[in-house]
Amino acid sequence: MPSGFFVTGTDTEVGKTTIAAGLLHAARRAGLTTAAVKPVASGCEVSAQGLRNADALALQAECSIALDYAQVNPFAFAPAIAPHLAARQAGVLLSIPALLAPIRQVLDLQADFTLVEGAGGWRVPLGGTDSLSDLAVALGLPVILVVGIRLGCINHALLSAEAIVADGLQLAGWVANVVDPQASCLDEICATLEERLPAPCLGYVPRLVQVSAAAVAERLTLQPLGLPR
Incomplete structure (x- = not known):
């Protein structure tokens, strides 16, 4: 059956898109059809x-399903600032x-694996x-949390997980x-997160010399999501 997930992060610049692209690549490699939406993005180029x-x-x-750019990113803004501020300026x-409508159009395509990527962390304003x-609550999708491993990430990760679960x-x-x-x-940080986060770890991605969706996919597993790896 088609599966959709909402991808969020512990903060901005933690590699949400890098991980999302890797997950999509892993799904394609497993023979699944894929689709994705990043409903709002700032820092766009002309x-x-x-x-x-x-x-x-x-x-x-x-x-793997052909999507127009506007289907993937229906709200695009030039200033590299918080989305709600960029939208306000525009x-x-x-x-x-307004955000739900284009996302549901992509979900309705019934890809085997669809990702909806947020912007920044869980409580980013709209x-x-x-x-x-x-938006995630309105969609009702299960959530994948990208944890940027660095000093302070344990607190950010645990608070994000608590908020996600508290939101139902x-x-x-x-x-x-x-x-x-x-x-x-680094190893101890990840071990602590594995002990305390109420969900399975889908992978550990080190700092890569050459970043690509294929290289990231090698370090991820889809099995805990109920999908083939």
Whole structure:
């Protein structure tokens, strides 16, 4: 049956897209059809085709179902600032209904494995009093948490997991992504997270010399998500 997941992170710049692209690649390699949505993205660049976001393009490249860029990234903004601030500057209100509609169109394509990637962490603001977590709740998808492994990540990871569960969603799994290879006690940090996070670890991704979806996929497993690896 088709499976969809919401991907969030412990913070911004923790490698959510790197991990999401790796998960999509692993699913494709296992013979599954794939689709992805990054509903809102800031820090987009101007191109002949319009605003384009590097993260959204990376996800689009790992979709086995052909999707137009606007389907993958329906709300794109140029300023490299928080999405709600970028949207405000553009005169756009990021409401939950406005974001839900394009996401559900992609989910309705019934890919075997669909990822919806958030922006930043769990409580990133949208328009009004809404947050990206409200979008995840409205979708009702199980959540994959990307933990940027560095000093302080244990607290960020545990608080994020608590918030996800408190919001009534399933934490389906988490990924350890090393963002600071110079941090002390990397193995001990990951061991602590495995002991305390209420979900299986889907993989440990070290700092890679050459980052690619294929290289990341080698370090991930889909089996805890109920999918073939």
